[in-house]
Amino acid sequence: MARIETQRIDIRVxxxxxxxxxxxxxxxxxxxxxxxxxxxxxxxxxxxKKSKSSKKMKGG
Structure with a gap:
């Protein structure tokens, strides 16, 4: 299996x-x-992505 490149990030939640x-x-x-x-x-x-697709289909 190919290794996925990752990057470490630190966040405050x-x-x-x-x-x-x-x-x-x-x-x-x-x-x-x-x-x-x-x-x-x-x-x-x-x-x-679903929401954007839905809006495009409705002409929004």
Whole structure:
């Protein structure tokens, strides 16, 4: 399997948001906070793409 290039970043997250991320992590049996965060980012980006496609189809 090809190795994916990664870059390390440091971010500060409000405690309330971190608690939501950790809740998602626990509910989905995700082993690490990083993996949970990446999954949530991917899901959010996917929804954004769907929303843009939907607007284009409606003429928006």
């Amino acid at each position: 409000p405690v309330s948001l971190l608690e939501e991320i950790e809740k998602y992590q626990e509910e989905h049996s995700i082993p690490t906070r990083t993996t949970a965060l990446l999954e949530l980012v991917r899901l959010g980006l996917s929804e954004t």
